[in-house]
Amino acid sequence: xxxxxxxxxxxxxxxxxxxxxxxxxxxxxxxxxxxxxxxxxxxxxxxxxxxxxxxxxxxxxxxxxxxxxxxxxxxxxxxxxxxxxxxxxxxxxxxxxxxxxxxxxxxxxxxxxxxxxxxxxxxxxxxxxxxxxxxxxxxxxxxxxxxxxxxxxxxxxxx
Amino acid sequence: xxxxxxxxxxxxxxxxxxxxxxxxxxxxxxxxxxxxxxxxxxxxxxxxxxxxxxxxxxxxxxxxxxxxxxxxxxxxxxxxxxxxxxxxxxxxxxxxxxxxxxxxxxxxxxxxxxxxxxxxxxxxxxxxxxxxxxxxxxxxxxxxxxxxxxxxxxxxxxxxxxxxxxxxxxxxxxxxxxxxxxxxxxxxxxxxxxxxxxxxxxxxxxxxxxxxxxxxxxxx
Numbered sequence: 001x002x003x004x005x006x007x008x009x010x011x012x013x014x015x016x017x018x019x020x021x022x023x024x025x026x027x028x029x030x031x032x033x034x035x036x037x038x039x040x041x042x043x044x045x046x047x048x049x050x051x052x053x054x055x056x057x058x059x060x061x062x063x064x065x066x067x068x069x070x071x072x073x074x075x076x077x078x079x080x081x082x083x084x085x086x087x088x089x090x091x092x093x094x095x096x097x098x099x100x101x102x103x104x105x106x107x108x109x110x111x112x113x114x115x116x117x118x119x120x121x122x123x124x125x126x127x128x129x130x131x132x133x134x135x136x137x138x139x140x141x142x143x144x145x146x147x148x149x150x151x152x153x154x155x156x157x158x159x
Numbered sequence: 160x161x162x163x164x165x166x167x168x169x170x171x172x173x174x175x176x177x178x179x180x181x182x183x184x185x186x187x188x189x190x191x192x193x194x195x196x197x198x199x200x201x202x203x204x205x206x207x208x209x210x211x212x213x214x215x216x217x218x219x220x221x222x223x224x225x226x227x228x229x230x231x232x233x234x235x236x237x238x239x240x241x242x243x244x245x246x247x248x249x250x251x252x253x254x255x256x257x258x259x260x261x262x263x264x265x266x267x268x269x270x271x272x273x274x275x276x277x278x279x280x281x282x283x284x285x286x287x288x289x290x291x292x293x294x295x296x297x298x299x300x301x302x303x304x305x306x307x308x309x310x311x312x313x314x315x316x317x318x319x320x321x322x323x324x325x326x327x328x329x330x331x332x333x334x335x336x337x338x339x340x341x342x343x344x345x346x347x348x349x350x351x352x353x354x355x356x357x358x359x360x361x362x363x364x365x366x367x368x369x370x371x372x373x374x375x376x377x378x379x
Contacts, residue, residue: 030179033179033183034179034182034183035332035334036332036345036347038338038345038346038347038348038351039332039333039334039335039338039347041347041348041351042220042335042338042347042348042350042351043335045348045350045351046220046335046348046350052350052354064176067175067179068171068172068175068176071171071175072171075171077167077168077171078164078168120249120250150167154163154164154167
């Protein structure tokens with residue numbers, strides 16, 4: 001039993017965590033990148049928690065970070081650094097939602113984080129997802145080595 | 160080993176960036192097609208500036224945008240033609256029926272009056288209870304023909320007209336409200352409208368640039 005649990009947390013769980021954390025950010029980043037940048041700027045302005053002058057720059061940089069770091073986490077490239085960065089980023093998003101006061105809105109208000117055609121998550125739901133992702137990011141950043149990663153493959157093939 | 164690692168990173172980033180750029184190139188954003196509607200336009204037909212608005216009556220940001228639009232209209236009288244398109248968001252429970260009611264008001268040539276009433280009373284009819292009674296009361300207060308209005312509210316084709324409006328926005332990758340197209344240039348959200356709207360209009364009218372940020376503050 002102990003061995004099975006250890007195996008799960010040593011092998012399956014890190015892989016599942018990478019797919020969830022990286023996959024969510026990859027999807028979120030790709031949707032934003034393929035849409036007009038004005039759409040994401042509008043979402044950021046709507047939070048009222050960021051200085052208006054920073055919004056155009058944040059709207060330009062964040063989708064690329066989500067897409068690239070998300071892929072790094074899924075593929076296991078620079079896994080400790082990329083999962084730590086995404087974990088911190090997820091906690092920052094949760095903080096922005098909390099600071100904007102949107103957690104108190106009724107359930108009919110959705111965040112639009114995945115576009116109008118994507119899943120319609122309410123602010124408490126996306127806040128919860130960000131907290132989970134933040135924890136996963138910090139969890140993954142603790143491992144020196146993780147199974148089925150580009151990191152491992154690159155270090156093996158270099159030997 | 161470090162060099163190999165860095166090279167792998169460069170290759171990954173290059174592939175990821177070029178993949179997105181290629182996908183973006185293949186899905187060029189369209190500007191919504193012209194669909195002249197006499198009942199949901201306001202302002203002179205030959206006005207040099209056209210502001211096309213995709214809006215949701217239950218969206219608080221759309222309500223705030225009205226102040227910015229009114230200030231632009233007051234600042235540039237006779238220069239702007241406003242065009243309205245329905246964009247009821249999936250997450251707003253009563254948007255569908257409110258837009259249908261506005262479309263019914265449009266069929267009695269009172270769209271803009273009804274539009275103003277809906278935004279003015281947004282917090283009242285957006286409450287959890289079904290707003291049908293409120294929507295009928297607004298129609299009665301405006302002196303609309305209530306029989307025709309009631310029949311129109313039950314008409315499926317009217318719902319289809321609302322959805323057809325929304326579809327033109329979806330085709331143009333509108334996914335949040337309010338979204339504006341000022342002579343084809345996309346501006347999303349009431350804050351960006353306040354920050355950039357006037358600058359775009361002045362550019363179209365060949366006027367000297369002036370600070371448009373003041374409008375943003377008045378609208379937010």
